[in-house]
Amino acid sequence: MTASTIGKLELTVLIAVARLGDDAYGLAVRRDVSARTRHDYSVGAVYTTLQRLEDKGLISSRASAPLPVRGGRSRRHFRVTSAGQRALRDAERVAASVWAGVGTTLRPETA
């Protein structure tokens, strides 16, 4: 799986899962992605993307114990697989290559 075969939202969600580590479940991922992209993604959109990443083997999931606050349902925690890590490294390499040579005044400010 290379960076070119991952969509923009998929990459954003994959990075969020990597950043959140053990706390990466749907709601936390949605909050992180929405805050960083300043776009209010629906819960469904984030889960569909997570499902797609799981289908591609870039993340894996496990269910927690049922929680009362969720009406007795489990949280689904996600983690980046080794294939996902390779895809992230590849995406960063491609981004660095694309930005190479662009003057600092045109570079975006990063948080």
Add this chain to the structure above:
Amino acid sequence: MTTPPHVTESLLAGLGAGASFRDALIGDLAEEFALRVDRDGARSARRWYHREAIRTAPHLVRDWLRGKRWRGVTHVVGVALSSYTMLLMLGGLIAAVAISVARAVGISASVSHYLPWNSRLLLLVGAPILALVTTIPGGYIAAWLDSTAPLVSAFALGVLMASANVAAGALGTGVPVWYRVVTPLLVIAGTLAGGMLRVTRVTRVTPVTGTSGIERDRPSAAP
């Protein structure tokens, strides 16, 4: 009150998504709802929940279609046809009993016998209402027959019955245009209402635990 709106939650559960996808998603909505009740108040949280449910519903239907493809479509068509047949049989049975009772009592079983001179107008108004009322049991039956995607099946039955209605309307003469448009829409609304009735009565949201196949297959997955 930190429990999400029950009817909306039941409707989301009835859209046929896989158990793990559905429970994780509806669980997240419930968790966020509880947070918003504390932060913004119950009314605002309910408003958010309904808006989010509308945005999320297509993703649940998409998950139902995912992987099933034609198998899912043929299943729904089969359920729609079965429930249509059952509805016709039920209607026939009720009509037969009504006629038998009317004959036994000694009154006329013909509807036109009781209608006033402007019966055509009465029929044009009454028939759409009758369509709405009679299709509700159909939607209920379709949802009852399909435990995986009850609302999708109820909707499919509505489309099937509306198509039959449109075809019948095309053959008839002197039927107003508004009647040909309104009745099929009412038929679909009726079946959906029946489906919702079934789904809100029986909500089966089974918590799913365990790991995904990918994680089981890849024990060395990176942290």
